[in-house]
Amino acid sequence: MEFTDLFLVQVERTKSRPFASGALTPSQGVCFLGxxxxxxxxxxxxxxxxSRVLGASSLLLVFSYPLMKRFTFWPQAFLGLTFNWGALLGWAAIKGSxxxxxxxxxxxxxxxxxxVYDTIYAHQGQEDDLKVGVKSTALRFGDSTKQWISAFGAASIGSFALSGYNAELAWPYYPLLTAAAAQLAWQISTVDLSDRADCNRKFVSNKWFGALVFWGIVFGRLAS
Structure with missing residues (x-):
């Protein structure tokens, strides 16, 4: 059994995924990926x-991210770099620069x-991660996790506000961003990092944070 397969089976939060459960074979996975x-x-x-060059350049992050948890306690940072590349590509696709x-x-x-959200997610499997020898910000931060993710949450809201201001979004953006900040503060303040189910609930609740920011951008642009 390969390292990745062994990891998926041994980690509670991943053992029901297609590869680990046997619902998907490697050849089927390759076909789907293709x-x-x-x-x-x-x-x-x-x-x-x-945009073509910018999009193609993201492949380095896409292919390297899955390996990061073997080498660094900051795979969540690499996930952020990868997931959010779409912000660059979306702007470039419209503006050309x-x-x-x-x-x-x-x-x-x-x-x-x-x-913030992937550190909360990672707290579901700290014991499993230690068992199989992979790293995460949950392990790096330990008992100081809430302080760390509070700082990252504040940095996120501040950066969203600065971006909106520089993009000249109108006033509707800011009340909705404030509501998003409140949702993020609720997540961080109430999450029980020792409770897997609660970590998962808080992780999933980020759909509301994302929706609030999205509609803030939409209404802020429409009112400009």
Missing amino acids: SQLLLGLGILLQLNDF LDPAVIIPLYTAGICWTL
Whole structure:
């Protein structure tokens, strides 16, 4: 059994996933990955030249992220860099370039948000991670997790506010961002990091944080 398969089976939160449960064979996974890559390539080729280069450059992060938990206690930071690349690509697809005043704080906000929610998620499997020898910010922060994720949460909200200001979003953006900040503060203050079920509930609740920020951007742009 390969390391990745062994890890998936031994870790409680991943043992029901397709590979670990046997619902998906490696060959089926490769076929699915190939179809997704072809679909993504088809979309990327519809974009401008700058966006094509930017999109292709994300592959380094995509392929390296799964290995990070073997080498660093900060795989959640690499996840943030990878997941939030879409903020750069979305802007470039429309504008044909990047505006650092808007994009750098937006990208930073997304990375910091990812550090919050994925650290909470990682607390579900600290014992399993130790058992199989992989790393996470949950293990790195330990008993200081709430202080760390509070700082990252504050940095995320501040960066979202700066990005919105530089993008000249109108006033509706800010009440909704305030509501998102309250949702994030609720997550951090109430999560029981020793309770797997509660960590999962707080992790899933980030859909509401994301929705609030999204609609803030929409209404802030419409009112501009």
